[in-house]
Amino acid sequence: xxxxxxxxxxxxxxxxxxxxxxxxxxxxxxxxxxxxxxxxxxxxxxxxxxxxxxxxxxxxxxxxxxxxxxxxxxxxxxxxxxxxxxxxxxxxxxxxxxxxxxxxxxxxxxxxxxxxxxxxxxxxxxxxxxxxxxxxxxxxxxxxxxxxxxxxxxxxxxxxxxxxxxxxxxxxxxxxxxxxxxxxxxxxxxxxxxxxxxxxxxxxxxxxxxxxxxxxxxxxxxxxxxxxxxxxxxxxxxxxxxxxxxxxxxxxxxxxxxxxxxxxxxxxxxxxxxxxxxxxxxxxxxxxxxxxxxxxxxxxxxxxxxxxxxxxxxxxxxxxxxxxxxxxxxxxxxxxxxxxxxxxxxxxxxxxxxxxxxxxxxxxxxxxxxxxxxxxxxxxxxxxxxxxxxxxxxxxxxxxxxxxxxxxxxxxxxxxxxxxxxxxxxxxxxxxxxxxxxxxxxxxxxxxxxxxxxxxxxxxxxxxxxxxxxxxxxxxxxxxxxxxxxxxxxxxxxxxxxxxxxxxxxxxxxxxxxxxxxxxxxxxxxxxxxxxxxxxxxxxxxxxxxxxxxxxxxxxxxxxxxxxxxxxxxxxxxxxxxxxxxxxxxxxxxxxxxxxxxxxxxxxxxxxxxxxxxxxxxxxxxxxxxxxxxxxxxxxxxxxxxxxxxxxxxxxxxxxxxxxx
Amino acid sequence: xxxxxxxxxxxxxxxxxxxxxxxxxxxxxxxxxxxxxxxxxxxxxxxxxxxxxxxxxxxxxxxxxxxxxxxxxxxxxxxxxxxxxxxxxxxxxxxxxxxxxxxxxxxxxxxxxxxxxxxxxxxxxxxxxxxxxxxxxxxxxxxxxxxxxxxxxxxxxxxxxxx
Numbered sequence: 001x002x003x004x005x006x007x008x009x010x011x012x013x014x015x016x017x018x019x020x021x022x023x024x025x026x027x028x029x030x031x032x033x034x035x036x037x038x039x040x041x042x043x044x045x046x047x048x049x050x051x052x053x054x055x056x057x058x059x060x061x062x063x064x065x066x067x068x069x070x071x072x073x074x075x076x077x078x079x080x081x082x083x084x085x086x087x088x089x090x091x092x093x094x095x096x097x098x099x100x101x102x103x104x105x106x107x108x109x110x111x112x113x114x115x116x117x118x119x120x121x122x123x124x125x126x127x128x129x130x131x132x133x134x135x136x137x138x139x140x141x142x143x144x145x146x147x148x149x150x151x152x153x154x155x156x157x158x159x160x161x162x163x164x165x166x167x168x169x170x171x172x173x174x175x176x177x178x179x180x181x182x183x184x185x186x187x188x189x190x191x192x193x194x195x196x197x198x199x200x201x202x203x204x205x206x207x208x209x210x211x212x213x214x215x216x217x218x219x220x221x222x223x224x225x226x227x228x229x230x231x232x233x234x235x236x237x238x239x240x241x242x243x244x245x246x247x248x249x250x251x252x253x254x255x256x257x258x259x260x261x262x263x264x265x266x267x268x269x270x271x272x273x274x275x276x277x278x279x280x281x282x283x284x285x286x287x288x289x290x291x292x293x294x295x296x297x298x299x300x301x302x303x304x305x306x307x308x309x310x311x312x313x314x315x316x317x318x319x320x321x322x323x324x325x326x327x328x329x330x331x332x333x334x335x336x337x338x339x340x341x342x343x344x345x346x347x348x349x350x351x352x353x354x355x356x357x358x359x360x361x362x363x364x365x366x367x368x369x370x371x372x373x374x375x376x377x378x379x380x381x382x383x384x385x386x387x388x389x390x391x392x393x394x395x396x397x398x399x400x401x402x403x404x405x406x407x408x409x410x411x412x413x414x415x416x417x418x419x420x421x422x423x424x425x426x427x428x429x430x431x432x433x434x435x436x437x438x439x440x441x442x443x444x445x446x447x448x449x450x451x452x453x454x455x456x457x458x459x460x461x462x463x464x465x466x467x468x469x470x471x472x473x474x475x476x477x478x479x480x481x482x483x484x485x486x487x488x489x490x491x492x493x494x495x496x497x498x499x500x501x502x503x504x505x506x507x508x509x510x511x512x513x514x515x516x517x518x519x520x521x522x523x524x525x526x527x528x529x530x531x532x533x534x535x536x537x538x539x540x541x542x543x544x545x546x547x548x549x550x551x552x553x554x555x556x557x558x559x560x561x562x563x564x565x566x567x568x569x570x571x572x573x574x575x576x577x578x579x580x581x582x583x584x585x586x587x588x589x590x591x592x593x594x595x596x597x598x599x600x601x602x603x604x605x606x607x608x609x610x611x612x613x614x615x616x617x618x619x620x621x622x623x624x625x626x627x628x629x630x631x632x633x634x635x636x637x638x639x640x641x642x643x644x645x646x647x648x649x650x651x652x653x654x655x656x657x658x659x660x661x
Numbered sequence: 662x663x664x665x666x667x668x669x670x671x672x673x674x675x676x677x678x679x680x681x682x683x684x685x686x687x688x689x690x691x692x693x694x695x696x697x698x699x700x701x702x703x704x705x706x707x708x709x710x711x712x713x714x715x716x717x718x719x720x721x722x723x724x725x726x727x728x729x730x731x732x733x734x735x736x737x738x739x740x741x742x743x744x745x746x747x748x749x750x751x752x753x754x755x756x757x758x759x760x761x762x763x764x765x766x767x768x769x770x771x772x773x774x775x776x777x778x779x780x781x782x783x784x785x786x787x788x789x790x791x792x793x794x795x796x797x798x799x800x801x802x803x804x805x806x807x808x809x810x811x812x813x814x815x816x817x818x819x820x821x822x823x824x
Contacts, residue, residue, distance in 0.1 A: 071790070243784070244748075244783050244784035282692070323688055323728075339684060341723060342723055402751070402791075473788075475746045475750060627755070631807075
């Protein structure tokens with residue numbers, strides 16, 4: 001028995017004890033998202049109450065379980081009862097859960113999202129361990145607490161397969177024993193057993209493709225690097241999650257950092273790399289802290305350094321903090337940044353796998369790709385390929401945000417239909433509004449219209465639809481989202497982030513943005529649309545790196561699927577979604593206005609005037625179209641309305657009537 | 662504010678000692694300096710030029726490439742207004758407009774009294790709770806334009822109380 005195995009055995013005993021704990025345990029989700037929602041206050045209240053009343057209750061900080069819209073999330077373990085996951089828990093609720101459920105016998109069903117398995121004791125199924133979120137199809141029901149449904153049957157959880165995220169929200173990310181107890185580093189030990197060639201074979205059989213967006217087969221990248229001459233090789237983990245609207249990598253690192261680091265060990269061992277870097281954005285302080293703690297633990301356990309576990313394999317790791325440049329997500333730019341230069345991309349070939357960091361063969365992998373490796377090694381390629389579609393194997397995490405009922409981080413098998421993610425897991429668009437499109441792949445991706453929701457989510461299908469899989473951000477757009485504005489938004493982002501090295505990207509994105517701004521300002525012409533398409537093609541074909549090559553995608557997909565909206569903006573000077581403020585005007589219906597003055601008080605530019613109890617008027621010259629008056633006007637009057645394009649004749653008459661009075 | 666800049670820049674030697682003496686350490690060193698004195702002052706860069714043997718020109722060339730680095734002293738509080746996609750579709754722009762109006766500065770500027778820095782950021786990764794604004798690292802979620810004045814006054818008063 002090696003020392004690591006001894007530690008594992010001890011860790012398992014420790015974990016089992018926690019799972020079967022006689023003492024009640026509160027698992028509080030305290031990742032960045034949970035803290036933003038108020039988990040810090042919940043922890044403070046809970047700890048304060050426990051201390052004050054000298055209660056025997058354990059509190060464990062865990063990462064994010066995924067259903068962010070229900071945050072702060074708390075899972076409560078009480079001996080002899082199923083665990084219960086509570087959502088939207090505030091400081092008051094957590095005390096009441098403690099008093100009523102843990103110390104009393106009212107399980108506080110009104111705040112429960114669902115019940116989970118009670119630690120170890122839930123039956124003979126060997127596939128699951130204490131604390132796992134059991135998928136619904138396993139057909140295991142949780143006994144007890146009849147008033148609360150199974151968490152696994154919750155609409156947000158039902159369709160999910162939590163492999164990569166299996167530890168997130170369940171273990172203490174700063175306690176390596178929790179990770180070890182749940183088969184941590186077994187994948188790496190298996191890799192040592194198989195040898196580098198064996199690992200490569202396994203990863204190839206698993207069909208793993210890069211999760212950063214492009215979907216390049218991982219084994220092939222590794223093969224290039226291994227075939228490149230020279231003894232020095234580097235491995236870089238790309239955690240520069242710069243796509244606005246994406247937080248998959250942040251959640252995984254914050255919730256289960258060792259999963260990523262074990263993946264790095266496996267990759268480095270296969271490549272023969274002796275030095276690795278993690279390039280993580282500075283905007284993720286908690287993720288950086290978790291990585292730092294985890295790397296220290298690896299050192300203590302002899303998982304980093306010389307001759308790891310007596311295998312003859314030596315490897316060390318360092319964290320590099322990004323300094324805020326989106327283009328550094330691009331491989332060659334990222335390398336330039338690590339080398340201490342401006343993060344500007346290089347022409348490829350030579351590819352980094354042949355000549356990368358300091359001119360040495362370098363493999364760069366996304367966080368989630370690395371997170372897949374321990375699973376593949378531990379469970380085998382055959383197990384891995386049971387999930388996914390023909391060309392896209394395994395599961396993928398997606399960050400759901402935008403106009404969607406249940407936002408959060410989800411993991412599903414690839415090949416699942418888009419509508420299953422959006423409508424079933426995410427619960428569709430809130431407020432009875434109509435779904436318009438789903439934006440995938442961030443600034444490099446595109447908008448997939450509502451009528452294409454039957455598309456399976458895999459690399460090829462999304463590319464054919466004009467978008468890309470990307471790293472996993474999904475932003476849902478409803479009828480209140482203007483597609484011209486979305487295109488302009490992404491273009492302004494890529495234009496600002498363009499490093500300026502190559503002309504197609506530097507000049508092209510600026511030219512496209514100018515046209516889009518013109519259209520949004522109500523000054524577009526029909527010829528602009530063709531011009532846009534032609535510039536977009538040039539930028540796509542002529543740019544040096546992925547940022548430029550994909551920057552036109554949001555424009556091209558919106559033109560392809562929502563051309564009528566562009567035409568409305570140009571021909572009718574109308575923004576159907578009331579977003580492009582230059583084409584929107586706010587008015588007060590003089591027959592409905594009671595003169596309460598609420599709108600005048602909130603107007604930031606005092607554009608509204610009128611005598612007390614007399615109909616008020618908005619001065620269109622002064623109005624900045626912020627919409628504060630519309631949201632402030634009491635619903636019983638509902639006198640403020642907005643228009644885009646020409647007013648109806650009736651409305652024109654009313655406007656005229658007022659001006660004469 | 663020039664206090665920290667003028668006097669022999671305490672701690673640059675310590676910061677340099679913490680990092681390996683290679684070009685690859687330039688960005689981490691700049692990050693550490695900014696963490697210590699709040700910005701990259703002319704003096705700090707001049708000292709780096711001497712100690713690292715990289716021209717000030719080159720250092721500024723690298724630093725200006727990255728949005729993290731600033732070259733003027735920061736305000737007392739830093740307000741980050743997230744303009745990520747999820748925040749954008751949920752009205753992030755209106756919130757930034759309101760912040761600009763109320764503070765009387767444009768994004769990227771510091772208020773005249775040195776109280777607030779207003780910055781726009783691409784994404785804070787709290788998309789599920791959009792739109793968000795972060796003040797001194799504390800994230801305020803599901804923001805509306807109406808909540809803006811109370812958040813500003815909350816921090817403005819804190820500043821006064823400390824005086």
